[in-house]
Amino acid sequence: MDFLSDSVVLSRMQFALTAIFHMLWPVLTTGMSIYLVVVEGMWLKTRNPDYYYHARxxxxxxxxxxxxxxxxxxxxEFQFGTNWAPFSEAVGDFFGSILGFEASMAFMLEAGFLGIMLFGWGRVPPVIHYMGTIMVAFGANLSTFWILTANSWLQTPAGGEIVDGKFVVTDYFQAIFNPFMVNSVLHMFFATLETSLFVIGGISAWYILSRNERYQQFFARSFKIVLACAIAVAPLQIYIGHLSGEQVYHRQPTKMAAMEAQWETAPGGQPADWSLLAIPNTKAERNDWEISIPNGLGYILEFKQNLSEPVQGLKEWKPEDRPGMVGLIYYSFRIMVGIGFLLAGLMAVTVIQWLRGKLAPPQIGNQKWLLIGWMFAAPLGYIAIESGWIVRCVGRQPWTMYGEIRTVDAASNLPPQEILTSLLAFTGVYSLLLISALYFGSRIIRQGPNFDLPIPKESLAPTPVEHTPDRRPVEN
Incomplete structure (x- = not known):
């Protein structure tokens, strides 16, 4: 257990723990906020109380x-100053300002209007409340934009150069709109939206299977809303994921080689085989076992272009210049892609049943296996997102800032015992938070919607105040 005495490894483990745990929660808020905008908009348009109860x-x-x-x-975020101080000092002029934008613009916007969205029912006019919900959704997704901008910049640095160990910005907008930014933001946006849709759909499916007639009618509505959205979101997510893969091929070839566990280089003009399943052996620099599709990787990469450039293998780089955990990257990538296609397939089967008229409230409860499929699909989006971030960040190694700052140079020189203590503390606290979240979340779901809530009035204009005559004596 040599890693227990390695401060860099322990700092990476701590950041991985906090990042993986934190990622579970904004995924649902960013996607579900858009769903709340949809259902509240439907309530304002139709005045159907079911949409109001869905929003609540x-x-x-x-x-x-x-x-x-x-x-x-x-x-x-505090770890950038504690565990990764040299990195923060080197890139703080840009990276720190982007994180500041996320906190001051996005988070404060979301938090500021959250009170109106939660407690403004019946206290502000419905249109003002709807504006508050829109601003919450905008703030949540703006946060995604800034975080992915910062991370994309670490993947493909742009807009400046390292001078005397510090990144000097020469073009701020070029740094923001770095080569990875657009596809990364879109990929994450659709990932959070798709995950939220299948979570809402899975919970709705659970209610529909309860055989409660009121719940069947109520949650059949939410089930159809998420299905209608998934028709567009699921295929788009796959396509944008493919575009992101093309960018990795051109700009991060070591990551591409690790994603495919490809050790030998495939010459230009010669399609590379695609490894379907394998057991990568990093020490031996080969795959101990492999099932591959001849020319498969070449066909995937040639989806939009002729592949005249070689597909480089990991042996093209020294061991210290390429990702170490090839097996983790390899299988994380396949889990992410597999879940993406699985969710798209489930969406397609459900659409067929919808077109056959099987999703109407009287019949939808009979679609037992389809609804069970949606229930099991509810957590899959989380797994896909976490797997994608593993590919994105572990595959970037050994660089914190790709091609510029190595991870070993970015970590603070801290005693390993102190990092291990904080790592164990984070593990304990986050375990408690997870248990609490699961308990209160299941309690909310078990209680179900409250159909006794009063419906807000059309207008909340203040009642005119009657003024009585001033009967004070007139002074002469």
Whole structure:
């Protein structure tokens, strides 16, 4: 257990723990906030009370995720100053300002209007409340934009150069709109939205299977809303993921080689085989066992272009210049891609049943296996997102800032015992937070929607105040 005495490894483990745990919560808030905008908009348009009750019910799960996300996100950012001080000093002029934008613009916007969204029912006019919900959704997704901008910049640095160990910005907008930024933001946006849709769909499916007639009618509505959205989101997510893969091929060839566990280089003009399953052996620099599709990788990469450039293998780089955990990257990538296609397939089967008229409230309860499929699909989006971030960040190694700053040079020189103590403390606290979130989340779901809530009035204009005549004596 030599890693227990390695401060860099322990700092990486601590950041991985906090990042993986934190990622669970904003995923649902960013996607579900858009769903809340949709259902509240439908209520304002139709005045159907079911849409109002949907907005009230799902906002409970939203605020639970928001609270845990805030509690887990702050310690993660503080690590840039504690465990990664040399890195922060080197890139703080740009990276630090982007994180500042996320906190001051996005988080404060979301938090500021959250009170109106949660407590403004019946206290502000419905249109003002709807504006508050829109601003919450905008703030949540703006946060995604800034975080992915910062991370994309670490993947493909742009807009300046390292001078005397510090990154000097020469073009701020070029740094923001770095080569990875657009696809990364879109990929994460659709990932959070798709995950939220299948979580809402899975919970709705659970209610529909309860055989409660009122619940079947009520949650058949939310089930169809998420299905209608998934028709566009699921295929788009796959396509944007493919575009991101093309960018990795061109700009991070070591990551591409690790994603495919490809050790030998395939010459230009010669399609590379695609490894379907393998057991990578990093020490031996080969795969101990492999099932591959001849020319498969070449066909995937040639989806939009002729592959005239070689597909480089890991042996093209020295061991210290390439990712170490090839097996983790390899299988994380396949888990992410597999879940993406699985969710798209489930969406397609459900659409067929919808077109056959099997999703109407009287019949939808009979679609037992389809609904069970949605229930089991509910957590898959989380797994796909976590796997994608593993590929993205572990595959970037041994660089913190790709091609510029190595991870070993970015870590603070701290005693390993201190890092291990904080790592264990984070593990304990986050375990408690996870148990609490699961308990309160399941409690919200078991209680179900409250159909006794009063419906807000059309207008909340203040009642005119009657003024009585001033009967004070007139002074001469």
């Amino acid at each position: 019910f799902w906002s409970k799960l939203y605020v639970l995720n928001f609270g845990i996300g805030v509690a887990s996100g702050l310690p993660m």
